[in-house]
Amino acid sequence: MQGGVVIRVGSGGGSESGSMSTVSREDNMVVSSEDSSYPDESELELGLGLSLGGGFKIQQVSRGGQYARILTAKDFPSVVSADASSSPSPSSSSSSSSSSLSRANVTAGTKRSADSVAAANGSSQVVGWPPIRAYRMNSMVNQAKAVATEGFKSTMENHKNETSMLEKRTIGSYQNSGNSKLRKSLFVKVNMDGIPIGRKVDLNAHESYEKLAKTLEDMFLKNTTSVNPVGSRVREHEVARPSKLLDGSSDFVLTYEDKEGDWMLVGDVPWEMFVSSVKRLRIMRTSEATGLAPRLQERNQRQRSKPI
Amino acid sequence: MQKKMAYSFPDEVLEHVFSFIQSDKDRNAVSMVCKSWYEIERWCRRKIFIGNCYAVSPRIMIRRFPEIRSVELKGKPHFADFNLVPEGWGGYILPWIVEMAGAYPWLEEIRLKRMVVTDESLELIAKSFKNFKVLVLSFCEGFSTDGLAAIAASCKNLKELDLRESEVDDLSGHWLSHFPETYTSLVSLNISCLGSDEVSFSALERLVGRCPNLRTLQLNRAVPLDKIATILRRAPQLVEFGTGTYAAELRPDVFSNLAGAFSSCKELRSLSGFWDVVPAYLPAIYSVCSRISSLNLSYATIQSHDLIKLVCHCPSLQRLLVLDYIEDSGLEALASSCKDLQELRVFPSDPFGAEPNVSLTEQGLVAVSLGCPKLQSVLYFCHQMTNSALVNIAQNRPNLTRFRLCIIAPRKPDYVTLEPLDVGFGAIVQHCKDLRRLSLSGLLTDRVFEYIGTYAKKLEMLSVAFAGDSDLGLHHVLSGCESLRKLEIRDCSFGDKALLANAAKLETMRSLWMSSCSVSFGACKLLGQKMPRLNVEVIDERGPPDSRPESCPVEKLYIYRSVAGPRFDMPPFVWTMDDEDSALRLS
Numbered sequence: 001m002q003g004g005v006v007i008r009v010g011s012g013g014g015s016e017s018g019s020m021s022t023v024s025r026e027d028n029m030v031v032s033s034e035d036s037s038y039p040d041e042s043e044l045e046l047g048l049g050l051s052l053g054g055g056f057k058i059q060q061v062s063r064g065g066q067y068a069r070i071l072t073a074k075d076f077p078s079v080v081s082a083d084a085s086s087s088p089s090p091s092s093s094s095s096s097s098s099s100s101l102s103r104a105n106v107t108a109g110t111k112r113s114a115d116s117v118a119a120a121n122g123s124s125q126v127v128g129w130p131p132i133r134a135y136r137m138n139s140m141v142n143q144a145k146a147v148a149t150e151g152f153k154s155t156m157e158n159h160k161n162e163t164s165m166l167e168k169r170t171i172g173s174y175q176n177s178g179n180s181k182l183r184k185s186l187f188v189k190v191n192m193d194g195i196p197i198g199r200k201v202d203l204n205a206h207e208s209y210e211k212l213a214k215t216l217e218d219m220f221l222k223n224t225t226s227v228n229p230v231g232s233r234v235r236e237h238e239v240a241r242p243s244k245l246l247d248g249s250s251d252f253v254l255t256y257e258d259k260e261g262d263w264m265l266v267g268d269v270p271w272e273m274f275v276s277s278v279k280r281l282r283i284m285r286t287s288e289a290t291g292l293a294p295r296l297q298e299r300n301q302r303q304r305s306k307p308i
Numbered sequence: 309m310q311k312k313m314a315y316s317f318p319d320e321v322l323e324h325v326f327s328f329i330q331s332d333k334d335r336n337a338v339s340m341v342c343k344s345w346y347e348i349e350r351w352c353r354r355k356i357f358i359g360n361c362y363a364v365s366p367r368i369m370i371r372r373f374p375e376i377r378s379v380e381l382k383g384k385p386h387f388a389d390f391n392l393v394p395e396g397w398g399g400y401i402l403p404w405i406v407e408m409a410g411a412y413p414w415l416e417e418i419r420l421k422r423m424v425v426t427d428e429s430l431e432l433i434a435k436s437f438k439n440f441k442v443l444v445l446s447f448c449e450g451f452s453t454d455g456l457a458a459i460a461a462s463c464k465n466l467k468e469l470d471l472r473e474s475e476v477d478d479l480s481g482h483w484l485s486h487f488p489e490t491y492t493s494l495v496s497l498n499i500s501c502l503g504s505d506e507v508s509f510s511a512l513e514r515l516v517g518r519c520p521n522l523r524t525l526q527l528n529r530a531v532p533l534d535k536i537a538t539i540l541r542r543a544p545q546l547v548e549f550g551t552g553t554y555a556a557e558l559r560p561d562v563f564s565n566l567a568g569a570f571s572s573c574k575e576l577r578s579l580s581g582f583w584d585v586v587p588a589y590l591p592a593i594y595s596v597c598s599r600i601s602s603l604n605l606s607y608a609t610i611q612s613h614d615l616i617k618l619v620c621h622c623p624s625l626q627r628l629l630v631l632d633y634i635e636d637s638g639l640e641a642l643a644s645s646c647k648d649l650q651e652l653r654v655f656p657s658d659p660f661g662a663e664p665n666v667s668l669t670e671q672g673l674v675a676v677s678l679g680c681p682k683l684q685s686v687l688y689f690c691h692q693m694t695n696s697a698l699v700n701i702a703q704n705r706p707n708l709t710r711f712r713l714c715i716i717a718p719r720k721p722d723y724v725t726l727e728p729l730d731v732g733f734g735a736i737v738q739h740c741k742d743l744r745r746l747s748l749s750g751l752l753t754d755r756v757f758e759y760i761g762t763y764a765k766k767l768e769m770l771s772v773a774f775a776g777d778s779d780l781g782l783h784h785v786l787s788g789c790e791s792l793r794k795l796e797i798r799d800c801s802f803g804d805k806a807l808l809a810n811a812a813k814l815e816t817m818r819s820l821w822m823s824s825c826s827v828s829f830g831a832c833k834l835l836g837q838k839m840p841r842l843n844v845e846v847i848d849e850r851g852p853p854d855s856r857p858e859s860c861p862v863e864k865l866y867i868y869r870s871v872a873g874p875r876f877d878m879p880p881f882v883w884t885m886d887d888e889d890s891a892l893r894l895s
Binding site: 126127128129130131132133134135136139140187189197198199200202 | 659
């Protein structure tokens with residue numbers, strides 16, 4: 001294993017198109033390994049045999065800050081000087097300066113993996129950050145719904161105003177991302193008839209039914225014991241095809257359970273409405289989707305009558 | 309000539325002596341003294357803790373310890389809490405239950421964390437263990453209220469049912485009614501994770517009323533505030549109580565009823581729940597506050613002044629969980645009122661907001677570190693930090709054992725000096741010599757890892773995100789942290805070198821998690837081939853790793869030591885690198 005592994009991006013059909021984190025890491029590697037005075041190979045023993053024997057030699061790099069330096073806000077003097085003028089007190093002004101600094105870091109450090117993930121994905125999501133348990137996130141979101149639906153009132157006016165403002169802000173944060181780079185995930189369970197192991201899919205990472213169906217097809221309908229001798233990715237060729245799950249041409253249909261407990265066919269309501277009412281998904285055998293059959297037939301008719 | 313052992317006690321005497329030795333570590337040490345002690349110890353061990361369910365198989369456990377009464381198992385890696393482990397990864401309890409049903413008919417206690425528990429498993433537990441007493445399911449999933457009904461119906465001696473934050477499929481609220489009318493042994497019930505339709509209140513009320521030993525009761529959110537008084541009056545002996553929703557229209561009769569009910573609970577020491585809080589109802593608990601040692605307000609969306617009023621009523625407080633609405637001013641009040649505070653957790657109210665919404669900064673934590681001499685455990689979400697604050701905290705509180713800091717924006721530097729936070733965290737590990745758990749955040753270079761490797765000799769668990777520059781960082785940790793058991797890393801540019809150079813270290817640890825790093829598939833294969841006692845699992849949802857170049861980094865990597873060999877219950881997106889030539893898992 002040579003150090004400073006440099007992996008080229010986009011090297012034709014054989015390379016990975018699905019993972020954006022690969023893109024970022026490669027950029028990161030280019031910045032940090034090659035440009036720095038990282039200690040050369042002799043500083044780190046690579047052979048497993050020696051490390052197993054415990055007799056390897058590792059020399060500390062002499063501290064002189066000669067190792068890879070990551071980009072900090074200091075590397076962008078114009079931004080720094082503008083913000084350095086504000087007083088560093090624990091008040092909202094300094095916190096706004098620090099957050100604009102972090103924005104500077106975020107935008108300037110385009111080689112950072114998380115941002116590259118975001119940029120490349122076209123979404124602003126870092127999965128699992130900040131590290132808050134899904135249970136807590138769901139509880140905070142559900143607080144709003146409880147407040148809204150029960151028509152809760154308090155006779156203490158100022159408390160009511162303050163509390164509901166607090167709740168709105170809290171819930172708002174947990175429900176949507178605003179313009180932040182860190183968007184909340186909305187994971188729902190997906191089960192497919194005949195497959196015992198369910199999966200979870202993040203609805204907020206998809207903007208449309210087509211994208212969702214594509215992900216689900218990859219998860220469930222793709223044959224993972226890939227028989228492809230060349231090892232090249234089949235996915236690229238499938239990109240252009242319309243979703244089988246949505247157009248009724250497959251043996252399976254995509255259904256969902258809504259908040260009222262009813263099972264519906266996916267795709268009938270606007271995407272946003274779907275996301276706000278879906279509880280879980282099920283890829284159902286077409287033969288079992290009897291209660292939903294009329295919709296299914298309608299869809300098939302609509303498809304057939306579409307001009308090619 | 310055979311040399312007789314000087315101490316030839318009968319086995320029963322040794323067994324009696326060993327019965328006073330409870331901790332796993334001590335028991336393990338005892339078993340290593342000599343063969344006869346190993347034999348005696350294994351026959352009289354009653355409790356077992358398995359930190360990674362894949363490190364050992366049920367058969368191996370049963371073979372060595374035939375008389376176990378209490379089992380504790382953990383499944384998924386910690387980062388599963390943050391959706392980093394895809395669904396279907398594993399951690400199934402059923403195979404364990406199946407084996408234990410045959411081998412341990414007298415099993416009394418099962419405690420699980422992050423495992424997949426099905427209704428079938430719960431039904432098997434209910435059927436197989438006649439003296440079953442304790443079921444704790446933390447952060448588990450896969451079961452429904454049907455499984456709970458089976459437990460309720462069959463486990464006549466059940467004392468504890470704790471569903472801590474598990475994901476339960478709601479099918480019916482009537483599972484509670486499956487506890488027979490003759491059942492009276494409940495001591496602890498935590499159903500706070502259940503949804504609205506999952507608990508019948510009248511059944512709950514009757515259950516509480518007929519169980520005189522009930523000490524812990526944590527209700528789910530659906531239980532309205534005006535029902536609390538009813539419950540408390542039936543169980544004034546409660547020590548730990550979790551409310552449901554703490555909101556109602558303000559009515560004096562409801563308030564006084566509630567306050568009266570609380571005041572009759574002389575043993576109450578711990579309060580939690582507090583969803584949807586109406587601040588005007590908080591004074592109802594003031595009568596018990598002076599004795600309260602643990603308070604979980606982490607779902608209470610109330611403002612700083614209400615929080616301050618509350619904590620100032622709680623001088624005996626040892627543990628506080630709260631939202632960042634408490635702000636620096638609230639934490640200062642906490643520091644002056646609660647001198648016995650040992651654990652503080654501050655959660656973010658607005659984690660995805662572009663700007664901080666409350667005035668909670670590093671100053672709040674500094675104040676608590678200064679004012680609370682017994683503070684040991686910290687979990688703190690905030691938007692800004694400085695090296696000097698961290699140095700202050702370290703110097704004030706060298707007795708810290710757990711320090712988890714989450715600066716919400718990744719890679720954020722010291723907001724005053726714009727430097728990385730290496731020096732600050734370095735001070736933490738240098739001064740807090742008994743630090744066992746550390747979570748890093750903010751802008752960090754390889755230097756912080758050098759500090760950690762140099763000073764954090766008692767560190768057992770380290771969580772790293774968006775940090776470091778190069779493999780040297782990882783190498784410092786792996787080579788320097790002698791007590792390291794669990795290491796979890798995400799989004800750091802650590803690659804093959806440090807991992808391969810410290811392969812032996814991995815066998816001394818429970819597990820290593822690396823996701824969105826730069827470890828190549830080739831390195832994983834090499835590690836799997838050379839280290840037979842490690843399971844090297846590659847998690848990659850892009851498809852088989854050998855369909856990409858060997859130098860291609862894997863998405864996620866989970867390495868753990870195991871005497872059970874590679875597992876066979878993996879989903880299609882997990883591959884074990886084992887010592888066969890082909891790294892492809894044969895399905």
